Amino acid sequence: AQKITQTQPGMFVQEKEAVTLDCTYDTSDPSYGLFWYKQPSSGEMIFLIYQGSYDQQNATEGRYSLNFQKARKSANLVISASQLGDSAMYFCAMRGYNFNKFYFGSGTKLNVKP
Amino acid sequence: DTEVTQTPKHLVMGMTNKKSLKCEQHMGHRAMYWYKQKAKKPPELMFVYSYEKLSINESVPSRFSPECPNSSLLNLHLHALQPEDSALYLCASSHLTPGLARGYEQYFGPGTRLTVT
Numbered sequence: 001a002q003k004i005t006q007t008q009p010g011m012f013v014q015e016k017e018a019v020t021l022d023c024t025y026d027t028s029d030p031s032y033g034l035f036w037y038k039q040p041s042s043g044e045m046i047f048l049i050y051q052g053s054y055d056q057q058n059a060t061e062g063r064y065s066l067n068f069q070k071a072r073k074s075a076n077l078v079i080s081a082s083q084l085g086d087s088a089m090y091f092c093a094m095r096g097y098n099f100n101k102f103y104f105g106s107g108t109k110l111n112v113k114p
Numbered sequence: 115d116t117e118v119t120q121t122p123k124h125l126v127m128g129m130t131n132k133k134s135l136k137c138e139q140h141m142g143h144r145a146m147y148w149y150k151q152k153a154k155k156p157p158e159l160m161f162v163y164s165y166e167k168l169s170i171n172e173s174v175p176s177r178f179s180p181e182c183p184n185s186s187l188l189n190l191h192l193h194a195l196q197p198e199d200s201a202l203y204l205c206a207s208s209h210l211t212p213g214l215a216r217g218y219e220q221y222f223g224p225g226t227r228l229t230v231t
Contacts, residue, residue, distance in 0.1 A: 037222075043204075045204060045206070046222075050219050099218040100147075100169065100208075101159065101162070102159070104156035104157060107154075107156055
């Protein structure tokens, strides 16, 4: 069975500072993928970043990086230089062998303060 | 272009009405998904279509009826809904072919906010 855990229901960060959103996962599949999505109050889920289980390097996409620690089963999202527009709900997600099926964490609500 | 469109944006319907939600993508994706999302909760998978065939039904009540007329379109037909069905309904799509998308990431539409009265 697949499980994703996000333990931070809400977080605050000062504008221009970096913030780390935590995500841990559990799976018995040897090959899996990890994703982060952003959901503003408008509702759309925006794909941010992907990390494959066999990737040797941590994924980066602009101001987003994924701190992947396979032995600890963690896939934390790091947002550098936070902006007011980063205020949103962030979901960590995982897929296993059945790549059609995504498992989502409970989400972290990030508030960026000016 | 990574756009998935959904219509309508908002829908209010009575418990005896029949309505449909529509979703469209032109990214060449061959998998399409319907999710239901309640406030402050993660999306819950309802249905998956792979190559225009229903591949996953997460034990969704029959008052929700999906349809995939072609590889770009996905509909969700609604009939005799209950107030607890009020939610944000999200459509998503993804590649199925290895090599076209490294992670098979799903791209979501803006959603339809459904209220059942």
